[in-house]
Amino acid sequence: LVKFVENTSKMTPVGLVVLILAALLLISSIDHTLNHIWRVQKNRRLVVSFSIYWVVLTLGPVLIGTSLVTSSYLLSLTGFEENELLAVKKLFLATLPYLASFLSFLLLYLLVPNTRVHFRSALSGALIAAILFELSKYAFAFYFTHFPVYQAIYGVLAIIPLLFIWVFVSWVVILVGAQVAASLDVFLANQKKVVNLESDSTHE
Numbered sequence: 001l002v003k004f005v006e007n008t009s010k011m012t013p014v015g016l017v018v019l020i021l022a023a024l025l026l027i028s029s030i031d032h033t034l035n036h037i038w039r040v041q042k043n044r045r046l047v048v049s050f051s052i053y054w055v056v057l058t059l060g061p062v063l064i065g066t067s068l069v070t071s072s073y074l075l076s077l078t079g080f081e082e083n084e085l086l087a088v089k090k091l092f093l094a095t096l097p098y099l100a101s102f103l104s105f106l107l108l109y110l111l112v113p114n115t116r117v118h119f120r121s122a123l124s125g126a127l128i129a130a131i132l133f134e135l136s137k138y139a140f141a142f143y144f145t146h147f148p149v150y151q152a153i154y155g156v157l158a159i160i161p162l163l164f165i166w167v168f169v170s171w172v173v174i175l176v177g178a179q180v181a182a183s184l185d186v187f188l189a190n191q192k193k194v195v196n197l198e199s200d201s202t203h204e
Contacts, residue, residue, distance in 0.1 A: 031112050033175070037182045038113045055111065097137075102130035108174070109181045121184035129177025136169050 011019070105126035110117055144162065 027112075030108075030174070031114075034109075034112050034178050035114055037175070037178045038115050038117070038185065039182075040114045042114060044114050055107075098130055098134055101133045102126050105129040105133075105174070105177050109178060117181065118185055118188050121181045121188065124184055125177040125179075125181025128180050129173050132173045132176060133170070136173060140166060140169065 103126075106122055109122040109125050110119070148158075
């Protein structure tokens, strides 16, 4: 992380502008996809969209980065002494990746769709997405360490196809969580309509 910050501080103004534009285009693509899943036709005003994109771009990478760094640290821990303090620390470190991933997806599902998303729906979608994301991380790490096929074929360049695979897996996880949240939204809306119709018929 320190090396990343040092490298970003050396970026030229043109490189920084290109990076920001690429990030905004990425979030815009996610915005259009999630709005399509929620069947939203109306677009936000540009100022509102930019504000939401900025929040997601600021908090999202921090939470996802926290999740990834903590998971990597946990995977590197071996053979430390067991006592209450270390047990609490281990429990906290084990919970932190799930919490960071969960908050990232919850933020994404609540803020990005241009419609009112029920908190329970976003909560359920974020919970499923966070579990799938954490399982994907450990499965990806297990495959990378036990089946180094890409390294044998590509050598140092193996990181490129692995990066593409990881981006694809992450995108699938986001879409699965969004589909769950959107489906629950429709279910809750239909349930509310049924309750209203029953109450109206009772009054009549």
